[in-house]
Amino acid sequence: MKTTFVSSHSKKHNLLFYLVFTLLLMGFSPFVTAQEDSVKSILERFAIDYKKDPMFTSDHSFGVEVDKEMWHIEAIAATEKSSPEIKVTKGTPAKPTFYYVTNIRTLRQLDKGEINALTGAAKAFSTDYAPFDIEVMQGFQPDEEFVGEVLGFTFHFWTKGMPELVPFGQHFTRATHGAQASIFYYDTGLRTGYGYLHPGQHANEHPLSKTNPFSSMIILIKGKVTARLNDQDYEIEAGNAFFIPPGMTHEVLNPHDEPAEFILLMFGEGA
Numbered sequence: 001m002k003t004t005f006v007s008s009h010s011k012k013h014n015l016l017f018y019l020v021f022t023l024l025l026m027g028f029s030p031f032v033t034a035q036e037d038s039v040k041s042i043l044e045r046f047a048i049d050y051k052k053d054p055m056f057t058s059d060h061s062f063g064v065e066v067d068k069e070m071w072h073i074e075a076i077a078a079t080e081k082s083s084p085e086i087k088v089t090k091g092t093p094a095k096p097t098f099y100y101v102t103n104i105r106t107l108r109q110l111d112k113g114e115i116n117a118l119t120g121a122a123k124a125f126s127t128d129y130a131p132f133d134i135e136v137m138q139g140f141q142p143d144e145e146f147v148g149e150v151l152g153f154t155f156h157f158w159t160k161g162m163p164e165l166v167p168f169g170q171h172f173t174r175a176t177h178g179a180q181a182s183i184f185y186y187d188t189g190l191r192t193g194y195g196y197l198h199p200g201q202h203a204n205e206h207p208l209s210k211t212n213p214f215s216s217m218i219i220l221i222k223g224k225v226t227a228r229l230n231d232q233d234y235e236i237e238a239g240n241a242f243f244i245p246p247g248m249t250h251e252v253l254n255p256h257d258e259p260a261e262f263i264l265l266m267f268g269e270g271a
Contacts, residue, residue: 039066039104040088042111047073047086049160056084060153063092063099063137066107070099075157096139098150106131110158115174116166117158118151118183122193124176124209148188155185168194170259179203179252181264189214191266197225197254204251214268216244218252223260226253 043064050056060075072093078084093099102110102120109115110132120132134150136142142150159166166184173180173196180196195218197203204210218227219241227234227242228251236242238260244250246268254260 039069039071039107040090042107043071043073043088045111046158046160047075047088050075050157051084051086052162053156053164055152055156060157061093061095062097065099065101065135067103093137096137098134098136098140098142098146100154101133101135102131113160113165113167115172116183117154118186119172119174119181121154122174122176122181122183124206128176145188148186151186152188170196170261177203177209178205189267189269189271191264191271193264195252195262195264197223197252197260197262199254199257199259202251202253210249210251211247212244212266212270213246214266214271215246216250216267217241217265218244219263219265221261221263223254223258224256225260225262226255227251228253 056075056077058077060073062073064071064073069090070092072089072091073086074089074093075086076082076084100117106115106120110117110120115132117132121130121134123130134154156164166182168182168184170180172182173194174182179201180198182194184192184194186192195203218236220236220238222238224235224237227236228249229242229244230249234242252262
């Protein structure tokens, strides 16, 4: 006669398996629930921080789509009679508005300060992929000031702390326009960022990237580059800045063995 012994550990393991299996059959997933909790916790941390931001002076209602699931954030600015209030709820905003499109990995990077939102949204062309994109719902009609306003708001809502720090350097960049770049700040009439050129990289080589309808200035802080302005080459060394007027074609090349780093300023009507 063979006797089988079942340990209490095995019984607990079998019971746990049975419970998880039953939940899955009923349509529940403990893993999805954990991610939802994580998403909500991250969004609430940003909301709590933004409530203290001195730039929080107007109301905003917007969505955040994380891995195809929509969240609604309603931010109501302080008045003489009330304190600021921000609500984070799962679901689509009731009224058409703008929304961010991202994934849990990028959201966690934002939460940890490993990337900033404007850098995540940067793209050379509208068809390019960005891990933190900005879209508008059907029926939403943005006005002429929308782009500048939403980019400024994006910086302040998604940048925690006081002062609002923006780390920069090679490891905080994304590839765009043929170079590596990260964004400092965007607002109406102003765009600022950091650029990094590996040896051999060629910024603005694409014909559609060579001109802007507004002024720019590039401040070289490390290395050497070739600035190709209206098809004429100029050798620029660190410690110099050069101005690019509206309409001038401009490319920046690094034919040297060392990387080059620069600060980019774009300003004026249309920036």
